[in-house]
Amino acid sequence: MAKNNLVMELKDFSFTYAGAEKASLKKINLPIEENKITAMIGPSGCGKSTLLRAMNRIHDLYPGNTYEGKINLYRADGSKQNILELKKENDFIKLRQEVGMIFQKPTPFPMSIFDNVAYGLRLSGIKNKTELQDRVEKALKGAAIWDETKDRLNESALGMSGGQQQRLCIARAVALKPRVLLFDEPTSALDPISTGAIEELIAEIKSEVSVVIVTHNMQQASRLSDYTAFMYLGDLAEFDKTDTIFLNPKEKLTEDYITGRFG
Amino acid sequence: MNRLLLNKIILLLSTLSAVIGIGFLFWILATLSYKGITSIHWTTFTKDLVEGGIRNLLVGQFTMALMATVVAVPVGMMAGIYLREYGHGSKLASIIRNLSDVMMSAPSIVIGVFVFALLVDPFNGYNGWAGVVALAIMMIPIIISTTDNMLALVPTELREAGMALGGSKHKIILQIVVRAAKVGITTGVLLSFARIIGETAPLLFTSANNQFFTMDLTEQFPSLTVSIYNLATYPDEASRELAWAASFILTAIVLCINLVGRFVIRNKK
Numbered sequence: 001m002a003k004n005n006l007v008m009e010l011k012d013f014s015f016t017y018a019g020a021e022k023a024s025l026k027k028i029n030l031p032i033e034e035n036k037i038t039a040m041i042g043p044s045g046c047g048k049s050t051l052l053r054a055m056n057r058i059h060d061l062y063p064g065n066t067y068e069g070k071i072n073l074y075r076a077d078g079s080k081q082n083i084l085e086l087k088k089e090n091d092f093i094k095l096r097q098e099v100g101m102i103f104q105k106p107t108p109f110p111m112s113i114f115d116n117v118a119y120g121l122r123l124s125g126i127k128n129k130t131e132l133q134d135r136v137e138k139a140l141k142g143a144a145i146w147d148e149t150k151d152r153l154n155e156s157a158l159g160m161s162g163g164q165q166q167r168l169c170i171a172r173a174v175a176l177k178p179r180v181l182l183f184d185e186p187t188s189a190l191d192p193i194s195t196g197a198i199e200e201l202i203a204e205i206k207s208e209v210s211v212v213i214v215t216h217n218m219q220q221a222s223r224l225s226d227y228t229a230f231m232y233l234g235d236l237a238e239f240d241k242t243d244t245i246f247l248n249p250k251e252k253l254t255e256d257y258i259t260g261r262f263g
Numbered sequence: 264m265n266r267l268l269l270n271k272i273i274l275l276l277s278t279l280s281a282v283i284g285i286g287f288l289f290w291i292l293a294t295l296s297y298k299g300i301t302s303i304h305w306t307t308f309t310k311d312l313v314e315g316g317i318r319n320l321l322v323g324q325f326t327m328a329l330m331a332t333v334v335a336v337p338v339g340m341m342a343g344i345y346l347r348e349y350g351h352g353s354k355l356a357s358i359i360r361n362l363s364d365v366m367m368s369a370p371s372i373v374i375g376v377f378v379f380a381l382l383v384d385p386f387n388g389y390n391g392w393a394g395v396v397a398l399a400i401m402m403i404p405i406i407i408s409t410t411d412n413m414l415a416l417v418p419t420e421l422r423e424a425g426m427a428l429g430g431s432k433h434k435i436i437l438q439i440v441v442r443a444a445k446v447g448i449t450t451g452v453l454l455s456f457a458r459i460i461g462e463t464a465p466l467l468f469t470s471a472n473n474q475f476f477t478m479d480l481t482e483q484f485p486s487l488t489v490s491i492y493n494l495a496t497y498p499d500e501a502s503r504e505l506a507w508a509a510s511f512i513l514t515a516i517v518l519c520i521n522l523v524g525r526f527v528i529r530n531k532k
């Protein structure tokens with residue numbers, strides 16, 4: 001596997017929740033390739049969401065968790081940073097602008113559609129009105145939701161359908177031009193048609209941003225992703241190209257899970 | 264015993280209890296409306312207490328309640344935000360939350376006595392500010408509790424989504440979380456306003472009463488509720504009629520505020 005075009009890399013990464021005795025994630029080694037979609041699958045409680053939430057340190061909203069090992073973020077200029085070393089709020093803010101996140105349930109803010117997309121941009125310091133309008137329009141077009149929203153940008157985002165809300169959230173994240181977007185089961189609260197639209201969107205945005213997606217849906221992982229990580233009980237059981245994982249897994253465990261023998 | 268029969272007896276008893284309860288309520292409202300409406304004249308609203316009207320009382324009561332709201336809303340909201348967003352799970356927060364709940368059920372006369380010792384006795388006399396403070400003290404725990412509860416209803420994902428876009432904690436709280444809880448908090452403020460606008464005990468020996476029109480909060484301050492208390496004890500018919508009129512108007516005001524509060528909830532949810 002080519003090592004030179006990584007955007008993130010986890011090295012011997014372990015994670016323990018505050019107050020827990022045992023580590024929830026044990027010595028994970030996982031490369032995230034640039035402009036590819038990496039899927040994380042595995043049965044409930046295997047730690048895939050926990051892993052995802054470490055990659056933008058959103059865990060740090062709740063104090064007392066323990067990280068070990070390294071998570072390197074490689075920037076476009078070639079520099080790298082171990083994000084586990086970050087301590088100050090400003091550094092976290094910068095990290096989260098580079099590594100965005102989409103949640104299971106759509107999370108529109110209680111404000112207009114325009115302001116939802118502009119929110120992150122304003123936080124990042126953009127004040128110029130025309131630039132804001134430009135970036136919002138671009139982001140909404142990028143999330144394939146411009147046609148549905150261009151006449152109602154000033155209406156509340158809470159009036160949109162669930163699928164639209166989720167695409168708005170993706171637009172909101174894409175607007176910041178992050179290096180990586182983390183998706184935490186982004187379609188499990190949506191109907192099949194909206195799910196299709198979101199999947200199409202994710203496949204499209206990968207030319208601009210690297211994607212890591214946690215999913216319960218194995219078909220989704222096989223349809224969408226270039227690489228698949230299969231996790232089991234806090235371990236990374238197998239990681240490879242998606243085709244290999246689904247057609248020719250090395251581990252018996254992976255095969256059993258993929259063929260539906262457990263999980 | 265026959266289960267069907269038992270069912271019917273229980274049904275009968277609970278219906279009867281409901282009818283008795285509601286009956287008394289309507290009796291009160293009917294008496295109040297009848298006596299109140301027949302006692303209201305045009306001059307009731309245009310003249311001050313000294314001339315047999317309640318103009319100064321209405322203005323005084325609202326002034327004190329509004330000033331109390333201006334004091335209590337920021338304090339109560341910030342305390343509620345602390346409890347839910349910053350001190351969540353800490354010992355200090357749970358102590359404050361418990362104390363605030365105790366304060367909410369503190370007898371209002373006790374609050375009146377406290378403020379009397381604090382702001383009336385040392386300043387040689389009843390004054391409007393003391394009334395404002397007493398009402399604010401009544402209001403703060405209600406607003407703390409409402410803010411706390413309404414913020415608890417905002418899904419965690421919304422906070423995380425804000426953080427994931429690069430927001431700092433205080434910005435997310437003020438710009439997103441509080442906004443998401445806005446309707447609930449506004450309703451809470453309205454209902455607590457309705458609660459304090461009808462209070463007598465905290466005002467009895469803080470702001471006391473004033474027969475004349477004044478907007479000077481350092482003087483004794485006109486109060487509708489205290490006037491009702493006074494007027495009802497006077498022997499002359501005119502005073503008692505005015506007490507009925509004032510009671511009816513106060514009830515109507517409280518009812519209106521409550522209805523507006525409910526209307527806001529229903530339309531926003």
